[in-house]
Amino acid sequence: AQSVAQPEDQVNVAEGNPLTVKCTYSVSGNPYLFWYVQYPNRGLQFLLKYITGDNLVKGSYGFEAEFNKSQTSFHLKKPSALVSDSALYFCAVRDGDAGNNRKLIWGLGTSLAVNP
Amino acid sequence: EPEVTQTPSHQVTQMGQEVILRCVPISNHLYFYWYRQILGQKVEFLVSFYNNEISEKSEIFDDQFSVERPDGSNFTLKIRSTKLEDSAMYFCASSEAKGTHGDQPQHFGDGTRLSIL
Numbered sequence: 001a002q003s004v005a006q007p008e009d010q011v012n013v014a015e016g017n018p019l020t021v022k023c024t025y026s027v028s029g030n031p032y033l034f035w036y037v038q039y040p041n042r043g044l045q046f047l048l049k050y051i052t053g054d055n056l057v058k059g060s061y062g063f064e065a066e067f068n069k070s071q072t073s074f075h076l077k078k079p080s081a082l083v084s085d086s087a088l089y090f091c092a093v094r095d096g097d098a099g100n101n102r103k104l105i106w107g108l109g110t111s112l113a114v115n116p
Numbered sequence: 117e118p119e120v121t122q123t124p125s126h127q128v129t130q131m132g133q134e135v136i137l138r139c140v141p142i143s144n145h146l147y148f149y150w151y152r153q154i155l156g157q158k159v160e161f162l163v164s165f166y167n168n169e170i171s172e173k174s175e176i177f178d179d180q181f182s183v184e185r186p187d188g189s190n191f192t193l194k195i196r197s198t199k200l201e202d203s204a205m206y207f208c209a210s211s212e213a214k215g216t217h218g219d220q221p222q223h224f225g226d227g228t229r230l231s232i233l
Contacts, residue, residue: 032219041226042226043207043225043227044224046223049219090159092159103164106160108157109158
């Protein structure tokens, strides 16, 4: 069965410090991995994806994520956090071998608080 | 930047009543989706729609649920006889058809908060 785990409900970091939001996944086929961010009263906004190729992918707002196949992880990172990065972050996976079945399986989300 | 729009933002309905949630996907997108998020729980996939038919649905998407693309722009989710446990945030999403096997990201609307009384 496919699943996503985000082991931390909340991450606190000081502005200017690096941040990491963790994600591990389980999928039977090739993992297609995504990070989304949700601001209060808003929808899920796409940040970045890993489909194939370079394990380090760069996305919006200076975020990046590293795909690690052996650890089945896809942690979200940013070298220098901003207060405006404070939001809810969701990791999602789909089975890349599932053809046109494109449903995303989601983690529970991690609340990121960046303190000034 | 084009957006997925959803209406209404909040819907309050009596248990047993029918409700229709509306979505306008991004205009050149061909795949459409509905997800829901019960408060404090995971985002859950409900259904995907392509080429005027359902391409996949979850076990949540039972006979009470239906989707429709009534014209060239709208994509609707209907719940026939609502139950208390249908209370959730419902998200519509769309994605482009290009690329292989769904590597295009899904773009989400701001959601409709459905409250069943």
